Amino acid sequence: MTNVFRFLKQTSAEVSYINSLFVSAFIKLNGLTFCEKNYLSHYKDIDNKILESFLNTVSGGIDLERLVRLFEFVISPSDKIVNGAIYTPKDIRSTIIYHCLGNLNNEQLRHVRVCDIACGCGGFLMDVAEYIHIKTQKSFKDIFQENIYGIDIQNYAVERTKILLSLLALSYGEDEDFGFNLIQADTLDFCSNNWNQEFTSFDVIVGNPPYVCSRNVSQETKQKMLKYEVSQSGHPDLYIPFFQIAYEMLADEGKLGYITMNSFIRSVNGRSLRQYFSSNKIDVRIVDFRGYQIFKKKSTYTCLFFLDKGNYTEDIKYVSNDNGCLEQPFVFSLIPYALLDNRKGWSLNDNSEAQRIEIVGTPIGKYCSYRHGIATLSNKTYIFKPVFEDLNYYYLVNDGIEYPIEKQICRDIVNSNKLNSEINFDAIIEKIIYPYYRNQDGKLCVIGEERMLKEFPYAYKYLLSQQKTLNKRDKGHTRSYPTWYAYGRTQSLQMPRYKLFFPKFSNSSIRCVLLDAPELLLYNGIAFVNDSKEKLQIVQKVIESDIFWKYITKNGKPYSSGYYSLSGVDIKNFGVPNFTEEEKMHLFSLKTREEIDEWLIKFYE
Ligand SMILES: C[S@@+](CC[C@H](N)C(=O)[O-])C[C@H]1O[C@@H](n2cnc3c(N)ncnc32)[C@H](O)[C@@H]1O
Numbered sequence: 001m002t003n004v005f006r007f008l009k010q011t012s013a014e015v016s017y018i019n020s021l022f023v024s025a026f027i028k029l030n031g032l033t034f035c036e037k038n039y040l041s042h043y044k045d046i047d048n049k050i051l052e053s054f055l056n057t058v059s060g061g062i063d064l065e066r067l068v069r070l071f072e073f074v075i076s077p078s079d080k081i082v083n084g085a086i087y088t089p090k091d092i093r094s095t096i097i098y099h100c101l102g103n104l105n106n107e108q109l110r111h112v113r114v115c116d117i118a119c120g121c122g123g124f125l126m127d128v129a130e131y132i133h134i135k136t137q138k139s140f141k142d143i144f145q146e147n148i149y150g151i152d153i154q155n156y157a158v159e160r161t162k163i164l165l166s167l168l169a170l171s172y173g174e175d176e177d178f179g180f181n182l183i184q185a186d187t188l189d190f191c192s193n194n195w196n197q198e199f200t201s202f203d204v205i206v207g208n209p210p211y212v213c214s215r216n217v218s219q220e221t222k223q224k225m226l227k228y229e230v231s232q233s234g235h236p237d238l239y240i241p242f243f244q245i246a247y248e249m250l251a252d253e254g255k256l257g258y259i260t261m262n263s264f265i266r267s268v269n270g271r272s273l274r275q276y277f278s279s280n281k282i283d284v285r286i287v288d289f290r291g292y293q294i295f296k297k298k299s300t301y302t303c304l305f306f307l308d309k310g311n312y313t314e315d316i317k318y319v320s321n322d323n324g325c326l327e328q329p330f331v332f333s334l335i336p337y338a339l340l341d342n343r344k345g346w347s348l349n350d351n352s353e354a355q356r357i358e359i360v361g362t363p364i365g366k367y368c369s370y371r372h373g374i375a376t377l378s379n380k381t382y383i384f385k386p387v388f389e390d391l392n393y394y395y396l397v398n399d400g401i402e403y404p405i406e407k408q409i410c411r412d413i414v415n416s417n418k419l420n421s422e423i424n425f426d427a428i429i430e431k432i433i434y435p436y437y438r439n440q441d442g443k444l445c446v447i448g449e450e451r452m453l454k455e456f457p458y459a460y461k462y463l464l465s466q467q468k469t470l471n472k473r474d475k476g477h478t479r480s481y482p483t484w485y486a487y488g489r490t491q492s493l494q495m496p497r498y499k500l501f502f503p504k505f506s507n508s509s510i511r512c513v514l515l516d517a518p519e520l521l522l523y524n525g526i527a528f529v530n531d532s533k534e535k536l537q538i539v540q541k542v543i544e545s546d547i548f549w550k551y552i553t554k555n556g557k558p559y560s561s562g563y564y565s566l567s568g569v570d571i572k573n574f575g576v577p578n579f580t581e582e583e584k585m586h587l588f589s590l591k592t593r594e595e596i597d598e599w600l601i602k603f604y605e
Contacts, residue, residue, distance in 0.1 A: 007053070016042075019042075019160065020044065021046055022163075023163060023167070024043070024051050025062055026067060034166075034170055038170070038178075039162050039178060040163065067164065068087055068126075072085070081212070081216050082216060083153060088207075089295075090127075091326055094127060095304065096206050096258070097206060100257040100306070106136045109132050110136050111146070114147060114202065114204040115199065115249070116151070117151050117187045117207060117246060117249065119158075119207065121161055122182075124207055124208075125164075129169075133172065140168065140169035144178045149198075150182040153186050153187070158183065158184045161180075181199075185199075199249075203250075204254060204257070205256045206257045208260065211238070211300060212239070225240070230244040230273040234268035237269060239260055239261055240269065240273055242260075244273075246258070258304070262288055262289065262290070262302055263301065265348060266345030266569060270345070277337075283308045284306070284307050285306040285317040286318045287319055288318065288319070288320045288348065289301065289304075290558040291322060291564075292324045315334040316334070316336075316340070317332035318335055320348075347555050349554055349555065354554045357551045360577055361575045364542070364543070364575070365573065368536065368576075370572075371495060372525075372568075373525060374413075374432075374487060374521055375492075376487040376488055377474065378466075378469055380469075382432050383430050383431070384431055392406065393407060393458065394410055403461070405431075405459045408455075408456070409434060411432050411434040412430075413430050413522065414429055414430070415428060415523055416501045417503070417504045417524045432523075435459070435483075444490075444494055445482075470484055473488045474488060496530050497530075498530050498531065498536045499517060500512050500513070501514075501527045502566060504567065505566065506564060512543060514533075538576065541587055541590075541600075542600065543571070543574075545593075547597070552564045552566065552571070575604075577604075586599070587600075
């Protein structure tokens, strides 16, 4: 692919040029020809020399699958972010198509209407067309006209779908002037009055809705998303409304098959969607890939999602599939909607075990508060590892320049995300310039400029050198800050005396660090905090135990290489037993981890 990239960089990255190049290469390498009226004739005038040189670049031939990869490869990085253009691998497409069309007989297949409502270059549509053709012998011309529908917001995607479908037909010897049901449209406009009514009441919808996180979604799109009841909680990602749209676009007995992000199962922005499924008793099947990454090189965690609109049910069907294996039949467990908490998030993976743990005692998030760190919105400016220190100053280096900073204005700070079993806590302690003081009423205030100049002239001079950067925080809307060098947010500027630090990700039972450090601050990650040491000691014993780790592996969010997230939402419902005073004494008397594990487990049985 790097060769292709280099080649296009030297020639042109313009869409119709790339399409012509790919079509000509495909035609030549596969020994095909086509007539004037074929859609492909839009794309043929490529200079022979250039074509030859391109063919040398793409060694190993081009089949339709490689063409899909090439089409994905040439999408600009910004488009990938804004439109979530990632194309689905063949084995996933086949599995989804098999699950949605597999039980139709040939007569039903001849009449089925299938749509991909965010079709990209048409990988799903190509496979559906081929499936129908092989099963029924129906001509591609008729299949394209009667069975296949596609929508994409990008015109180039629609064009490429036409190319892919035309090449598919040509590979089977059909060389025609095809009519396609492919439109360039914003699928979010489905609820508007002027939606094209040809594009509704489908028997089957398949696809891979765009993964775009809320911060990359434009204001205009956000407004459109708000028209759907499933996008009413948190900051919804773009894929969320595509569930409701598909459900409403389906005919009464229709079926949906997606590969999609799995975050809606637990996330705050999935709340309304979970509510939508459960209050409509929708028959949903989820094959959860959990930490396994289907899309190589992308940190996207996904699941297969199926829905039968004709059925109403009291249960969700769920199976976890941690290795991406699609060969075996999926053996689903039934989990009653009534047992799932739409607000907190669905605990689907070994639901009964996670729930047994959650009903013990008090949820840990209520037993002891935890804090996220401070938010300066410019950590690079305020936080530093001194290159040197003397009696009165720490020395920091920023952009190659060394600045002395008065020790009196600095505090210790840690990034607890850096904590893991190999890293010693002292190694992650840094310094932060902390321009705050406590006034007579005990309130925390920013040190004024006059006092800064007088008492901390070096720190002030350094901050002045960074003023431009600081003024860019909050997209330049910093006028509401008490001074230009105040932190962007006031959260966690004061913390209780005791802190229990633990890592954000782990691949085995965790180790924490409990500190009596009233002045120590935190950025990134989270820490349990309290003015009672005893409370934190109990939390420490509990979260270092096997039972806690077991809960995380059942309930937490898995990442690759066996790692799990330990963020607030993943741990806050873990039940801490309501120990009696006697039991607390006993817990503190236990010395080894094995003893603690053995004793604790009884509370969860
Ligand atoms: C993840 S890709 C999936 C492409 C194809 N279905 C596949 O699975 O290979 C998502 C597609 O959604 C399209 N898209 C993004 N926002 C859209 C919108 N609001 N309406 C229609 N299509 C959209 C993108 O252009 C992109 O082609």
